[in-house]
Amino acid sequence: MDRLTAWIAADVVALTLRDGELHVALVKRKARAARGRWALPGGFLLEGESAEAAAYRELAEEVGLRRRDVRLEQLASYTAPKRDTEHPKRVISIAYLALAADLPDTVPGTDADEAEWVPVEAALGRRLAFDHAQILRDGIERARSKLEYATIATAFLPPEFTMSELRGVYEAVWGVRLDPANFNRKVIGTDGFVVDTGEQRRGRGRPAAIYRVGDATRLNPPLTR
Amino acid sequence: MDRLTAWIAADVVALTLRDGELHVALVKRKARAARGRWALPGGFLLEGESAEAAAYRELAEEVGLRRRDVRLEQLASYTAPKRDTEHPKRVISIAYLALAADLPDTVPGTDADEAEWVPVEAALGRRLAFDHAQILRDGIERARSKLEYATIATAFLPPEFTMSELRGVYEAVWGVRLDPANFNRKVIGTDGFVVDTGEQRRGRGRPAAIYRVGDATRLNPPLTR
DNA sequence: TTAATAGTGTCTTTGAGACAGTATCTA
DNA sequence: TAGATACTGTCTCAAAGACACTATTAA
Numbered sequence: 001m002d003r004l005t006a007w008i009a010a011d012v013v014a015l016t017l018r019d020g021e022l023h024v025a026l027v028k029r030k031a032r033a034a035r036g037r038w039a040l041p042g043g044f045l046l047e048g049e050s051a052e053a054a055a056y057r058e059l060a061e062e063v064g065l066r067r068r069d070v071r072l073e074q075l076a077s078y079t080a081p082k083r084d085t086e087h088p089k090r091v092i093s094i095a096y097l098a099l100a101a102d103l104p105d106t107v108p109g110t111d112a113d114e115a116e117w118v119p120v121e122a123a124l125g126r127r128l129a130f131d132h133a134q135i136l137r138d139g140i141e142r143a144r145s146k147l148e149y150a151t152i153a154t155a156f157l158p159p160e161f162t163m164s165e166l167r168g169v170y171e172a173v174w175g176v177r178l179d180p181a182n183f184n185r186k187v188i189g190t191d192g193f194v195v196d197t198g199e200q201r202r203g204r205g206r207p208a209a210i211y212r213v214g215d216a217t218r219l220n221p222p223l224t225r
Numbered sequence: 226m227d228r229l230t231a232w233i234a235a236d237v238v239a240l241t242l243r244d245g246e247l248h249v250a251l252v253k254r255k256a257r258a259a260r261g262r263w264a265l266p267g268g269f270l271l272e273g274e275s276a277e278a279a280a281y282r283e284l285a286e287e288v289g290l291r292r293r294d295v296r297l298e299q300l301a302s303y304t305a306p307k308r309d310t311e312h313p314k315r316v317i318s319i320a321y322l323a324l325a326a327d328l329p330d331t332v333p334g335t336d337a338d339e340a341e342w343v344p345v346e347a348a349l350g351r352r353l354a355f356d357h358a359q360i361l362r363d364g365i366e367r368a369r370s371k372l373e374y375a376t377i378a379t380a381f382l383p384p385e386f387t388m389s390e391l392r393g394v395y396e397a398v399w400g401v402r403l404d405p406a407n408f409n410r411k412v413i414g415t416d417g418f419v420v421d422t423g424e425q426r427r428g429r430g431r432p433a434a435i436y437r438v439g440d441a442t443r444l445n446p447p448l449t450r
Numbered sequence: 451t452t453a454a455t456a457g458t459g460t461c462t463t464t465g466a467g468a469c470a471g472t473a474t475c476t477a
Numbered sequence: 478t479a480g481a482t483a484c485t486g487t488c489t490c491a492a493a494g495a496c497a498c499t500a501t502t503a504a
Contacts, residue, residue: 004270005230045229051304077302079276094302205455206501430482431474
């Protein structure tokens, strides 16, 4: 019988915003296969472990991101027979998308000290291991399109944020400018997208109202790019 | 080392429309695991085979659907450690969504003679094998939401179809009535959704214009349920 | 006061939805 | 002709987008 037995990898496209630009977490591979190449954080499922659990575990081990730091969702699976020829066994990958707020840098001295946040354009320029460039492209496209109809933009922000920070997420991920007035109206008009805390943040100009995440998950009608 | 090795199944939520109602293909299991239970068509990946290829192969073997009969896309992967305890090895499933036009019935005497098109409500009523009920629910939800922003409704129809047939797809999948006038305007107004062939189909009333699939894949702005 | 940032008001255009009305066939 | 199905026209309302304007702060 030539039924396949395979190793299962969980690989993660972890995205965040730094200085108004979309960044992805990359790690320099230490394992024999593709050693020294840049790759998405990830690793093999263990006995008794789900792919989601493995994704969380690898994010913690390799990037220093804890479960509560990220919003994780499944992206897709990659199963081409030749996608990874460096292992002794066939490897399929289940990819996840993780969105995180900008956080203090990864801690040197841990496994994560070979992890790096890289602007996505630059990341696609490095020749990534295996088919990780394709996975990264798919992850970016998923993030872009999910902003249209889901409230996940807040996953890129700390618990409290201003309207211009929220708008900044859209502008950075979509690479466009949005009209502040219309954006405000749209967000406020979507019940449960954000909640006004009544607090204000002072900066260079007029203080900005501070919002928290509401309980809505879907945007209806959607925002358009 | 307790790295997992697993069997990979490709399981397919194959949907079609019959008599204005959404149906899913189910098969009665012959294999030892869950024998006699109804399940989604699917099976294990072979050496050297991608999950997509396995999905097409199983559709052909078990349901008699050829590659050109369906539009196939990946749905999600299911990896819970206890999702399938009947096999000697851990099994993860990569699920696909397949949309097909209503076709002549499956051919008895082949492997497909234990396949059946079942209305989706009834299918969810049968206690399906493994976690196939969850996969089916996810597939239906995917089909419903993709109708909003993609032109896949045509995958449920033969190459030539009328506007009311296209509207019927939306009405059946969404379970709503749509205004013919507004639906027409919307579809015609979406460049490349459909192409008027100039032909007409005669029936009981005024002949209907016949359309073909256009080359657009996205609906912008989306249709709303 | 000026520059910077936040936020409001309003006008125009577009599209969604409701629905009345017209067109063209079969029986 | 009646009934059935296909299609068009038009009105109203809501939201999107453009953009001028007001508000509140720091320097």
